[in-house]
Amino acid sequence: MTIEDLTADDSGAIEQAAALLVDFAPNRAAAWPDLEEAYETLEEALEGDALVRVAVNDAGNVVGVAVCAPQYSHAWELHPIVVAGDEQGRGIGAALLADVEELVAAEGGLTIYLGADDLDGLTTAAGADLFPNVIGHAQGLKSQSRRHPLGFFLQQGYEVIGLIPDANGPGRPDIWMAKSVAGLADAADEDEEAAAEDADGADGREDAEDAEAADDRDKVEVEAKPAP
Ligand SMILES: CC(C)(COP(=O)(O)OP(=O)(O)OC[C@H]1O[C@@H](n2cnc3c(N)ncnc32)[C@H](O)[C@@H]1OP(=O)(O)O)[C@@H](O)C(=O)NCCC(=O)NCCS
Numbered sequence: 098m099t100i101e102d103l104t105a106d107d108s109g110a111i112e113q114a115a116a117l118l119v120d121f122a123p124n125r126a127a128a129w130p131d132l133e134e135a136y137e138t139l140e141e142a143l144e145g146d147a148l149v150r151v152a153v154n155d156a157g158n159v160v161g162v163a164v165c166a167p168q169y170s171h172a173w174e175l176h177p178i179v180v181a182g183d184e185q186g187r188g189i190g191a192a193l194l195a196d197v198e199e200l201v202a203a204e205g206g207l208t209i210y211l212g213a214d215d216l217d218g219l220t221t222a223a224g225a226d227l228f229p230n231v232i233g234h235a236q237g238l239k240s241q242s243r244r245h246p247l248g249f250f251l252q253q254g255y256e257v258i259g260l261i262p263d264a265n266g267p268g269r270p271d272i273w274m275a276k277s278v279a280g281l282a283d284a285a286d287e288d289e290e291a292a293a294e295d296a297d298g299a300d301g302r303e304d305a306e307d308a309e310a311a312d313d314r315d316k317v318e319v320e321a322k323p324a325p
C-alpha cells in the first residue's frame with residue numbers, strides 16, 4: 098500500500114476518493130450527500146493550498162483519503178479523513194494521519210485541528226445541556242461508541258480543545274480536537290540530512306539521486322495490518 102498525493106489529472110482516483118467521502122463520511126446526511134458535492138470538495142482542495150493524500154492498495158484502488166488545509170498562518174484543519182469500511186482497523190487511518198502531520202510540519206505548520214461532529218448521540222456531549230460550563234463538559238467528554246472517531250484521534254495524540262454546543266441542531270454538538278506537530282519538523286530535517294549524506298557518499302550521481310529521493314518522499318510505502 099502507498100500513501101501519495103491525489104492529483105488533479107487522476108480522474109479515476111478522484112472518483113474513488115469522492116465515493117469514499119459519500120459512503121464513509123461520519124455524518125453522511127450533513128456532509129456529502131452525493132458524489133457531486135464530494136467532487137466539489139476534492140476539486141476545491143486540489144485547486145487550493147490543501148494537502149490531499151490518498152492511501153492506495155496494491156490493486157491500485159483508493160482506500161483512504163485525507164484533506165488538510167491551512168486556515169491560519171500556522172494551524173491546519175483536517176477535513177476529512179476517511180478509510181473504506183472494509184479496510185478500517187488495519188492501521189491505514191493512523192498511517193494517513195501520520196503522513197499528513199509530517200507534511201504539515203514540513204510546511205511550517207505547528208498545529209493540526211479538526212471538528213468531529215456528534216450527530217448520533219455517540220459521545221457524552223450529545224443531548225446534554227452544555228451551557229454553562231462548556232469547558233467542564235469538554236474535559237469530561239467520553240466516547241460511547243467506536244462509530245465516533247473520538248477514540249481514534251485521542252489514540253493518535255489529539256486532545257479535545259472545545260465543544261460547539263448545538264452546532265448541528267439541539268443536542269448535536271461539534272467536538273474540536275487538536276495536536277501539536279511542531280516537533281515533527283526537526284525530526285524530518287534530520288531524516289532529510291541523513292538521506293542527503295547517504296546519497297552524497299554513494300557516488301557522483303548526487304543530483305539524480307536527490308531528485309529521486311524527492312519523488313520518493315511524496316509517495317510513502319506503508320504496510321497495512323491484516324483486517325481485524
Ligand atoms: C476514523 C478512521 C479514519 C480510522 O481509520 P482506521 O484505518 O480504521 O484506523 P486505524 O486502523 O489506523 O486505527 C488506529 C488505532 O486507533 C484505533 N481506533 C480506530 N478507530 C477507533 C475508534 N472509533 N475508537 C477508538 N479507537 C479507534 C484502532 O483500534 C487502532 O488501535 P491499535 O493501534 O491499538 O490497533 C476510520 O474509522 C473512518 O474512516 N471512519 C469514518 C470517517 C470518520 O469518522 N472520520 C473522522 C472524522 S473526519
